[in-house]
Each structure stands twice: as structure tokens, then as C-alpha cells.
Amino acid sequence: MPSIYEKVGGEPAIAKVVDYFYDLVLADQTVSQFFEHTDMDKQRKHQTQFISFALGGPNQYTGGSMAKAHEGMHLEPVHFNAIVGHLRAALAHYSVSEEDISQAIEKVETLRGDILYK
Numbered sequence: 001m002p003s004i005y006e007k008v009g010g011e012p013a014i015a016k017v018v019d020y021f022y023d024l025v026l027a028d029q030t031v032s033q034f035f036e037h038t039d040m041d042k043q044r045k046h047q048t049q050f051i052s053f054a055l056g057g058p059n060q061y062t063g064g065s066m067a068k069a070h071e072g073m074h075l076e077p078v079h080f081n082a083i084v085g086h087l088r089a090a091l092a093h094y095s096v097s098e099e100d101i102s103q104a105i106e107k108v109e110t111l112r113g114d115i116l117y118k
């Protein structure tokens, strides 16, 4: 079974989804402030890893490192939900099927508990 990552068209397609997702995130005042002091290389790395993880691509991060990466950000459900919404919109924009989008969101949801502030 090909991963969604492969179905979408691998790395070149992911780069486009990443750019689109990134634009949505930075235009959204619910979450844009978290990236205020993030340099562009890290920003890009974050988005690419995020999308690759969601779509079953390479360079996946484990739950443990996700908790560490977001430690101290005090992320609330409203922030996580906003990011999930942008992921959904970016995938839909590139004509990913509703079924594949749901699967990607399900994957991302497995990290909610690690990423949110407790």
C-alpha cells in the first residue's frame, strides 16, 4: 500500500503542500506568534517534518521528541486545532482525497497529547 506521501507525488509535491500550509499558518493570528522568533530554516524544517509525518513520508519524528520540541510553548487545544485545520486545507487545496485527509489528520492527532501543555 503506498503511503499518502507517495500518492501525493513524493517530495516535490510535498514541497508545494508545505509552502501552502506555511502561508496559512503565518496568516493566522491564532498561531503565527509562535513562529515570530523562529528562523526561516527551522520554520521550513518544521513544516516539512510536520507534513511528512502526517502523510507517512520519511524523516518521521517520535512522540518523545515531539514533546521536547514543543516544551515551554504552552500550546493549547485552540492552537493545535488551528494547525490541524491548516493541514486539512492545504491537502484539500492539492486535491488529496477526503479519505486520505482523514487518515493524515488521525496520524497527527496521535501527537496531540505530547504537544499540548499539561
Ligand code: HEM
Binding pocket: 031, 034, 035, 037, 038, 039, 042, 043, 045, 046, 049, 050, 053, 061, 069, 070, 075, 079, 080, 083, 108, 109, 111, 112, 115
Ligand atoms: C502534530 C503536530 C506537530 C508536528 C508533527 C510538529 C513538528 C515539529 C518539529 C519536528 C519541530 C522541531 C523542529 C526543529 O527542531 O527544527 C517542531 C518545533 C516547533 N513547533 Fe511544531 N509540530 C506540531 C505542532 C505544532 C503546533 C500546534 C505549533 C504551534 C501552534 C507548533 C509550533 C512549533 C514551533 C514554534 C517550533 C519551534 C521552532 C523553533 O525552533 O523556533 N508545532 N515542531
